[in-house]
Amino acid sequence: MILITGGAYQGKTAYAQAHFPYAVTDGAVCEFDEAKDAKILTNYHVFVRRLMESGIDAEASTAALCKDNPECIVLLDEIGSGIIPLEKSERVWRETVGRAGCILAEYAHTVIRLVCGIPTALKGELL
């Protein structure tokens, strides 16, 4: 597994596609089942919110994804570095995305973070 993270619009998808000629599965709209066959799974932070809205344990699902799709390239927006949201559901989502990110990062052999399109390897080597 490879985890690619960073804020919104930092070039994560372009970076993934520049190194892997795979189709992209968009976690914001795909069926939940598609995740386990996805080669590049984008918008995982939105995927987490959709799981939560459907009453599914997003942390357990994330651990299951690592097991079921161990070669997946997961793209996750960093959303936890702003002000704590006023809405409780947004607070819980933001925290769950953080924990899901920790699960993915622990499992992944490579973790890349993009800032202004520039990749930094947080774990493993740059692609």
Next chain:
Amino acid sequence: MMILVTGGSKCGKSRFAESLFSDIAGPKIYLATMQPYGEEAHSAIERHRKMRADKGFLTAEQYTDIDRAEIPAGSAVLLECMGNLLANEMFRDGQMNDCTDKIVSDILRLRQRMNLLVIVTNQVGSDDLDYDAGTAAYIAALGIINQKIAENADKVIECVYGIPVTVKR
């Protein structure tokens, strides 16, 4: 020795900060700054207590004037967290106070008395949303405090999804 640990929400800051104390033989103090209001605060406190269980920390609480915390000199202190300390100081009288310099000097005084001071802070300026004046002032103040403490710190670490990244060594 002063170490600043920063990062976004639920990125493993506390776990990493606690790991810095595993070799400490003397007294270890967890210096909590969060006022326990509401159910989420209580569940966060409970979660952090569980994480610290068996790690040998004594808990002290100080919500403002952090250098006045009653902690024996020469202790190893884990201060958690700057975001709450700032909110408490900034809005302490129900009005907005300019307290960045005060907090930084309180911290530097506390550090002089301690063997080790590890400070957990937060990154809150990375969503680029429009906020009301109070929140905008809070974001600015935390950014300035973080910069001043980092300047004085021996080490600065940013946690990203559980991975500690050394920003200053």
